[in-house]
Every structure is written in structure tokens, then in C-alpha cells.
Amino acid sequence: MAKTIFITGASRGFGKLWAEAFLKRGDNVIATARDINTLNDLKAVYGDKLLALQLDVNNRADVFAAIEKASQKFDTIDVLINNAGYGLFGAIEETSEAEARAQIETNVFGLLWVTQAILPLMRKQGHGHIVQVSSVLGVATLPTLGIYNASKFAVEGLSETLASEVKDFGIKVTLVEPNGFATDWAGASAAGTTPIDAYEPVRKAFQAGTTDDAFGIPEATIDAVLKLIDAENPPLRLFLGKVALPWVKQVYADRLATWEAWNDVAVAAHGK
Structure with missing residues (x-):
């Protein structure tokens, strides 16, 4: 049965790739982008199955208006995919107030307004x-x-809480957690701070540890996303890619070891 899917950040990358996949199989898609001309090719092929809307998710009033316009055309919206966002590259000390606020505004508040x-x-x-x-x-x-990182940690906490609040309404929530993929996320879509020389060794070490094999093929995510939105009981969390789980297992093993090592101090702090 065809679904109606609202997806933000559909001008490029995962957003456009997934929007096209939904349309190809017969779903209705509301695709948003800051520049809807980037969706002209899809509109030419899929016509009224696609509602392309200009949207900056940072504008809360426009977000609510977009949802209203979408619901008027398609009556129901079965799936929301909050995909809009970008990456800010730079050490924490290098980051200006404007850069930090813009990152959080889009990645956290933009997602919150659409939700x-x-x-x-x-x-x-x-x-x-x-x-x-x-x-x-x-x-x-x-x-x-x-x-x-901070913006995505915020999305994780917000969405895990949301899942517990809306489950009795028949609403499911899934956090999709990709590892690196060969999109332009780290290229044209990214922003960067003004470098401080002292952090150059950190940058070089990070870059040296990155291999081509660490980046997945974007098109390979399509089947996973289709299975996810078709699942009767979708998971709260879903990694995309082969790198994420082994890495996170090691990270959590290290965290658990540290918590265990300091547990006597933690218990004593309880006071009774």
C-alpha cells in the first residue's frame, strides 16, 4: 500500500536519493528544500505524486505552514523523515558563536519544529x-x-524521549544513525571554522585515520530505508553502514569499564 512521506532536506544526498526511491515505488512524497529548483527533475517525472515545498526548517512558522499545505493535498502523512541538516567542521575552541548557534538551530531546533x-x-x-x-x-x-556531535547527541535524547511520549498514540520513532557515506556531506554541504594552528596535529591525525572503505555507498541505503518505513514494529535505533556497530561496541566497552572502575566513588556519593 502506498505511503505518504514528508522528507526535509531533499535537495541532495540521502534526502533526494530516498525521495526518488519512494516515488519510484508509487509513494506520495512531500519533499522540502531551501531551493525547490533542485527538485524539478523529480517533478517532471512524477508529477502530482510529488509536492515540492520551499522550506527553511529554521523558520518555525513556515514549518507549520508546510505541514498544513501537505496535509491539505494528501489528507494523511504516514512517515516523516527529518533529514535536513549539515556538518560543521572545526575544533570547539575555533567555533564562533554564530557558527555554533547556526549548527544547533538547523540540526536540533529545525528538527524539533518539524516534529x-x-x-x-x-x-x-x-x-x-x-x-x-x-x-x-x-x-x-x-x-x-x-x-x-553535540547536535546529534541532542537529537538522540530528544527522540528517545519522544518515542516514550507518543507510543500510545500509535506513533513510532526511529533514529537512523549512519556512519560515513560518500555523499557531499563533508564537501559542498559542510561548513568550517577558521583554523587555529595549535589544532593542526589533531586535524591531521583525524584525516590520516580515515580510509575510503570507511565510507559507504549512498545508494546502498535505499533498501534499508524502505524496509524501515514498511516495518510493522520499526526499531528505535538503526545504524546504516558496516563501520558503526563495531566502533560503538568498543566505545561502550570503554565507557562501562570506566564507570565500573569509579563505581565505589559513585555509590559513596549517593549518601545512604
């Missing part, structure tokens, strides 16, 4: 699936991506 806007509709219809595009960097961190 809030669609919840009344999904509650009324008694079903829905909210897919938050997070990152493995919302579970573990890499240097020179500190504010991006």
Missing part, C-alpha cells in the same frame, strides 16, 4: 512513523566535529 508540527496530525489519524536522521556521531564522537 512538533506533524504530531497533531499523526495523533489525530492514530498512526505515524517519525524517522530522525541522526548519526553514529550522536552515539560516539570524533574530534573537530564537536558542535555537530
